[in-house]
Amino acid sequence: MAARAGVSRATASRVLRGDTKVSEHARTVVMDAAREISYVPNLAARSLVTGRSDSVAFLVEESEEKMFSDPFFLRMLRSAQETVASTGRQLVFSVMSRREDQKRFLAYAAGGHVDGVLLMSLHGKDRLPQHLEEIGVPTVLSGRPLSNRRRLWYVDADxxxxxxxxxxxxxxxxxxxxxxxxxxxxxxxxxxxxxxxxxxxxxxxxxxxxxxxxxxxxxxxxxxxxxxxxxxxxxxxxxxxxxxxxxxxxxxxxxxxxxxxxxxxxxxxxxxxxxxxxxxxxxxxxxxxPIAELGTTMTRLLLARIEGEDDLPHRTVLPVEMVRRATG
Amino acid sequence: MAARAGVSRATASRVLRGDTKVSEHARTVVMDAAREISYVPNLAARSLVTGRSDSVAFLVEESEEKMFSDPFFLRMLRSAQETVASTGRQLVFSVMSRREDQKRFLAYAAGGHVDGVLLMSLHGKDRLPQHLEEIGVPTVLSGRPLSNRRRLWYVDADxxxxxxxxxxxxxxxxxxxxxxxxxxxxxxxxxxxxxxxxxxxxxxxxxxxxxxxxxxxxxxxxxxxxxxxxxxxxxxxxxxxxxxxxxxxxxxxxxxxxxxxxxxxxxxxxxxxxxxxxxxxxxxxxxxxPIAELGTTMTRLLLARIEGEDDLPHRTVLPVEMVRRATG
DNA sequence: GGCGCTTGTGAGAGCGCTCTCACGGATCCG
DNA sequence: CGGATCCGTGAGAGCGCTCTCACAAGCGCC
Incomplete structure (x- = not known):
C-alpha cells in the first residue's frame, strides 16, 4: 500500500492492524496516507496469511418452512450482524435445505472459510454442531439442544x-x-x-x-x-x-x-x-x-470463543417478561 | 494440494476449476485424490490471485425499523441466498444503519471484497447505488428507484x-x-x-x-x-x-x-x-x-452482470396476482 | 519426412498481506 | 563510559492458489 507514502510495508501493516509497537509519528503518517488514497486492506491476502477468515456464518436449517415466515430469525440475524460487524468481521448467511447441504457446509467450514458458526437450529437431534466442533469450528446454538452430552454452547430464552x-x-x-x-x-x-x-x-x-x-x-x-x-x-x-x-x-x-x-x-x-x-x-x-439480546449474546459468546476464551459458560439463559395486553 | 497424489499443482488447479484443457485421465486422478483427502480449496488464496471474491453482498438499509418486522426481506434473502449458493458463491449479509456505514460499505466494496451488491432500498433518493456502479461494483436494486437517470438496474413487482x-x-x-x-x-x-x-x-x-x-x-x-x-x-x-x-x-x-x-x-x-x-x-x-421470484430474478441478473453480460435489460417487472379471500 | 498445428502438462512468478528475525539507536545501570 | 536492555523499524519469506509461458508429444499436410 502507501508504503511509499512514508515507511515500510511492515510498519504500515502494524499501524493498520493496531499493533502497539508503533511510534506516534509512524501512526499518523500511515493513517494520513491511508486516508488520502482511501486504502482498504485486501481481506483475502490477510486471510491467506493469518489463516483466519474474519467471517462468521449465520446458518439456518430450513427444513421447517415456517421458519422463514417467522420474524424471529430476521431479528436474530440483524443483531448478530450488528455485533459481528462491530468487530470488523463479516456475516456470511447460509441456508441448509437438505442433508447434502450439510455435508457441503461442513467441508466449507473445515476449509477454514469461517471462523465460527451461529447455528439457528430448531430440531435438536441434528449432529451438525458436534461435527463442527470436532473439526475445530466454534459453534453456538440458538436454543437448547435436545440432548447435550457433548456440552455444546447455546443461548436460550428462559x-x-x-x-x-x-x-x-x-x-x-x-x-x-x-x-x-x-x-x-x-x-x-x-x-x-x-x-x-x-x-x-x-x-x-x-x-x-x-x-x-x-x-x-x-x-x-x-x-x-x-x-x-x-x-x-x-x-x-x-x-x-x-x-x-x-x-x-x-x-x-x-x-x-x-x-x-x-x-x-x-x-x-x-x-x-x-x-x-x-x-x-x-x-x-x-x-x-428478548430476541435482539439473544442474537447479541450468542454472537458475543462465539466471538469470545474465536478469540480463544474457552472457559465460558456453555449455557446462557436470558430472562423473559410478561407483556399484558387485552387477551389475558 | 494433492499435487502429490498424481500430477502438478497447475493441473490440479485446472481440474478443480473445471478447465476444459485437461485429459480424462488427469481429471479422474485429481478428483479421486481430492475426495480422498477431502480437499477444500482455499478461497482466500484463490481470491487473492483472481481478484474476484466470489461473494455477493445482500445489503439492507435499516433506517426504516419496520423493514425488519417485514417478512418480505427474509424471503428475498432466502431466495437470493439459494441462487447465490447454487453458483458456489457466498452471500454476505450487511446492514447499513447510518450515513457513516454507507461510507464504510463503499470502501469495503471498493476494496474488492464483494463482486456485486443486491441492494434492498426503500427510499429512492439514496446515491449509494450510483456510487457503487461508479467504482465498478455491479448493483441491482429491489424496487424501482425514484429517479433513474443513471439507468440503474432494478427488479420490481408490477x-x-x-x-x-x-x-x-x-x-x-x-x-x-x-x-x-x-x-x-x-x-x-x-x-x-x-x-x-x-x-x-x-x-x-x-x-x-x-x-x-x-x-x-x-x-x-x-x-x-x-x-x-x-x-x-x-x-x-x-x-x-x-x-x-x-x-x-x-x-x-x-x-x-x-x-x-x-x-x-x-x-x-x-x-x-x-x-x-x-x-x-x-x-x-x-x-x-412474487417475492421469491423477485429475489431469484435480481440475483440472477446480478450474477449475469458479474459474468460480464452488460447488455441486459435494466428494468425487470414481475407480474402480480389477485388473491381473493374474505375481505373483498 | 520436415513443417506447422493442436493439445495437455509443468515450471515459476506473483497476488497483497502478516510475521519472524535481525538490526540500529536510545535508555539504563553499574 | 561500556555493556545489557528495550523499543521501533526494515528486509524478506511465504501463505495457497491461478495463470502465463514454454515445451513435449501427437497429428495431418504438402
Whole structure:
C-alpha cells in the first residue's frame, strides 16, 4: 500500500492492524496516507496469511418452512450482524435445505472459510454442531439442544420460566381452569414451555392434569386445531397458555369458533411477542423473548470463543417478561 | 494440494476449476485424490490471485425499523441466498444503519471484497447505488428507484398493475365508491400503487377523486390512521384498496372502529400477501407479490452482470396476482 | 519426412498481506 | 563510559492458489 507514502510495508501493516509497537509519528503518517488514497486492506491476502477468515456464518436449517415466515430469525440475524460487524468481521448467511447441504457446509467450514458458526437450529437431534466442533469450528446454538452430552454452547430464552410465568399470571388473575396449547414436543422450546406450564400449575398447589394439555405446534393452524380439541374436551377451560404467539392467534380463532369470548370468558396468553401480537385484534398478551439480546449474546459468546476464551459458560439463559395486553 | 497424489499443482488447479484443457485421465486422478483427502480449496488464496471474491453482498438499509418486522426481506434473502449458493458463491449479509456505514460499505466494496451488491432500498433518493456502479461494483436494486437517470438496474413487482388490478377488482365486484389508503409517497412503491389505483378508477370511466385518497404508510398504525380520516371524510366509501397488507390490517381496525363491517359493508384489499394476510381474521384479500421470484430474478441478473453480460435489460417487472379471500 | 498445428502438462512468478528475525539507536545501570 | 536492555523499524519469506509461458508429444499436410 502507501508504503511509499512514508515507511515500510511492515510498519504500515502494524499501524493498520493496531499493533502497539508503533511510534506516534509512524501512526499518523500511515493513517494520513491511508486516508488520502482511501486504502482498504485486501481481506483475502490477510486471510491467506493469518489463516483466519474474519467471517462468521449465520446458518439456518430450513427444513421447517415456517421458519422463514417467522420474524424471529430476521431479528436474530440483524443483531448478530450488528455485533459481528462491530468487530470488523463479516456475516456470511447460509441456508441448509437438505442433508447434502450439510455435508457441503461442513467441508466449507473445515476449509477454514469461517471462523465460527451461529447455528439457528430448531430440531435438536441434528449432529451438525458436534461435527463442527470436532473439526475445530466454534459453534453456538440458538436454543437448547435436545440432548447435550457433548456440552455444546447455546443461548436460550428462559422457556421454562416463561411458561411458569404465564401460567402463574393467569392463575393469579382469577382463572381457575388454566390449560395449555403446547408446542411440538420434539423441540426443546416446546418441551420447556410445557414444563413451565406444569411448574406454574404445581406452584399454585394444583394438580397437573393431562386433559388440559393439547399438543399443537408453533403455527396458527396447529394452535387452532389443538385449541379446538381442547375446548371440546374441556368446556370448563377459562384460560389458555399457548406455546407461541402464532399458536395463540390460532387458539383465539378456535375460541371464537366455539362461540366464546376471548379475554373475560377465555383468557389467552402467547409466547414470543412477535410484532403481530401487538397488532392483533384484540392485542395479544404474551411472554416476551428478548430476541435482539439473544442474537447479541450468542454472537458475543462465539466471538469470545474465536478469540480463544474457552472457559465460558456453555449455557446462557436470558430472562423473559410478561407483556399484558387485552387477551389475558 | 494433492499435487502429490498424481500430477502438478497447475493441473490440479485446472481440474478443480473445471478447465476444459485437461485429459480424462488427469481429471479422474485429481478428483479421486481430492475426495480422498477431502480437499477444500482455499478461497482466500484463490481470491487473492483472481481478484474476484466470489461473494455477493445482500445489503439492507435499516433506517426504516419496520423493514425488519417485514417478512418480505427474509424471503428475498432466502431466495437470493439459494441462487447465490447454487453458483458456489457466498452471500454476505450487511446492514447499513447510518450515513457513516454507507461510507464504510463503499470502501469495503471498493476494496474488492464483494463482486456485486443486491441492494434492498426503500427510499429512492439514496446515491449509494450510483456510487457503487461508479467504482465498478455491479448493483441491482429491489424496487424501482425514484429517479433513474443513471439507468440503474432494478427488479420490481408490477406495483402499478397491481394497484389497477385491485381497484378494478373492487369496482367489478359491485362497489361504487372505491377509496385507497396510499403508501408513503416518497417511496416508489407508494407512488406506483397509487398510480395504479388511479388507472383502475379511470379505466372504469370514473373520475379520480382526491378526497378518496388518504395517505398513510406501509404500517398497520399508519393504515389505521389514514383509514380513520378517510372514513370520517367520506362515510360513503364502500371499498378500500390499501397499499400494503399491514396498512390493510390497520384499515380493517379503523372500519371496525367506525362501527362498520368488513367485507359486505366495506371491502378491503391489501398488497403483498404476507403470511399474516392469510392468517388474519377475516382472511385478507390482497395482491400477491412474487417475492421469491423477485429475489431469484435480481440475483440472477446480478450474477449475469458479474459474468460480464452488460447488455441486459435494466428494468425487470414481475407480474402480480389477485388473491381473493374474505375481505373483498 | 520436415513443417506447422493442436493439445495437455509443468515450471515459476506473483497476488497483497502478516510475521519472524535481525538490526540500529536510545535508555539504563553499574 | 561500556555493556545489557528495550523499543521501533526494515528486509524478506511465504501463505495457497491461478495463470502465463514454454515445451513435449501427437497429428495431418504438402
Amino acid at each position: 422457556n421454562v420460566g416463561g411458561g411458569a410465568l404465564a401460567t402463574s399470571y393467569l392463575l393469579s388473575s382469577g382463572h381457575t381452569c388454566v390449560a395449555t396449547v403446547a408446542g411440538p414436543l420434539d423441540m426443546c422450546a416446546g418441551q420447556d414451555r410445557l414444563a413451565g406450564y406444569r411448574a406454574g400449575i404445581e406452584a399454585a398447589g394444583l394438580t397437573y392434569d393431562e386433559s388440559l394439555v393439547s399438543v399443537g405446534d408453533f403455527t396458527s393452524a396447529g394452535g387452532f386445531d389443538a385449541a379446538t380439541r381442547l375446548l371440546e374436551r374441556r368446556p370448563d377451560v377459562d384460560a389458555i397458555f399457548a406455546a407461541s404467539d402464532l399458536a395463540a392467534i390460532g387458539a383465539i380463532r378456535a375460541v371464537h369458533a366455539a362461540g366464546r369470548d376471548v379475554g373475560d370468558d377465555v383468557a389467552v396468553v402467547g409466547f414470543d411477542d412477535i410484532p403481530a401480537a401487538a397488532e392483533h385484534e384484540p392485542p395479544l398478551s404474551t411472554v416476551r423473548q | 406495483n402499478v398493475g397491481g394497484g389497477a388490478l385491485a381497484t378494478s377488482y373492487l369496482l367489478s365486484s359491485g362497489h361504487t365508491c372505491v377509496a385507497t389508503v396510499a403508501g408513503p409517497l416518497d417511496m416508489c412503491a407508494g407512488q406506483d400503487r397509487l398510480a395504479g389505483y388511479r388507472a383502475g378508477i379511470e379505466a372504469a370511466g370514473l373520475t379520480y377523486d382526491e378526497s378518496l385518497v388518504s395517505v398513510g404508510d406501509f404500517t398497520s398504525a399508519g393504515g389505521f390512521d389514514a383509514a380513520t380520516r378517510l372514513l370520517e371524510r367520506r362515510p360513503d366509501v364502500d371499498a378500500i384498496f390499501a397499499a400494503s397488507d399491514l396498512a390493510a390490517i390497520g384499515a380493517i381496525r379503523a372500519v371496525h372502529a367506525a362501527g362498520r363491517d368488513v367485507g359486505d359493508d366495506v371491502a378491503v384489499v391489501g398488497f403483498d400477501d404476507i403470511p399474516a394476510a392469510a392468517e388474519h381474521e377475516p382472511p385478507l384479500s390482497t395482491v400477491r407479490q
